[in-house]
Amino acid sequence: MSHLTRIVGMSGRRAVLALSALALLLASAVGAKADVIENKIAVFAALDKVTGRISHLEIPINETVKFGALRVTPRVCHTRPPTEQPKTTAFVEVDETKLSGETSRIFTGWMFAESPGLHAVEHPVFDVWLTNCKMPEGDMSLDNEEN
Numbered sequence: 001m002s003h004l005t006r007i008v009g010m011s012g013r014r015a016v017l018a019l020s021a022l023a024l025l026l027a028s029a030v031g032a033k034a035d036v037i038e039n040k041i042a043v044f045a046a047l048d049k050v051t052g053r054i055s056h057l058e059i060p061i062n063e064t065v066k067f068g069a070l071r072v073t074p075r076v077c078h079t080r081p082p083t084e085q086p087k088t089t090a091f092v093e094v095d096e097t098k099l100s101g102e103t104s105r106i107f108t109g110w111m112f113a114e115s116p117g118l119h120a121v122e123h124p125v126f127d128v129w130l131t132n133c134k135m136p137e138g139d140m141s142l143d144n145e146e147n
Contacts, residue, residue, distance in 0.1 A: 035081055039133035042074035042090045045116075047127040058134075068126045071095040071103075077133035088113035090130050094121050 044057040046067045057072065059065045064073040077090040094107035107121045111130035120129035 035084070037079045037081065037133075039077040039079055039135055041134050041136060042077040042092070042130065043132040043134060044072065044128055045131050046070075046072075049125050049127070057128075067128065069097050070106075070121070070123065070126050070128065071097065072121075072128055077130075079133045086114060088130065088133055090133060092121075092130070094128060096123065 040061055042059050042061065044059065046055045046057055047053070048055070048068060055067065057065055057067060059072060059074050061074055061077060064071050066072075071094065073093045073095075075091045075093065077088075079088050080086065090111050090113075092107065092109070092111050093105065095103050096106045097103050106123065109119055111119045113130045113132055116129040116131075120127060
């Protein structure tokens with residue numbers, strides 16, 4: 001028996017209460033939205049395939065760090081509050097400097113820490129992927145409190 005059939009078979013007052021509860025449930029489910037924390041530092045792992053060495057890169061937002069021939073620039077880095085399901089994302093630009101000195105953009109897009117193989121930089125010599133976002137030590141402010 002469907003929910004609607006059960007509601008139709010109820011008395012007037014019970015039907016109104018049941019419909020109100022159903023509407024409230026649907027409204028809360030549609031309106032649910034996870035808060036986003038705007039972090040000031042993006043954390044990456046970077047692999048040098050020649051040496052087999054993995055480096056840990058902590059890069060402030062809108063700053064560029066050089067790793068081998070690559071220049072990595074995170075533009076935003078978002079996480080969710082600890083009470084929400086983890087979802088760490090960053091919008092990143094990666095440029096390559098060739099031996100001739102010419103620079104070319106090899107990656108622009110979103111990286112997801114929970115799926116590092118999905119949107120990582122895969123270069124013939126270097127790989128770079130997002131591992132986390134964080135705030136500077138001692139900085140407990142959340143940028144999203146202003147919204």
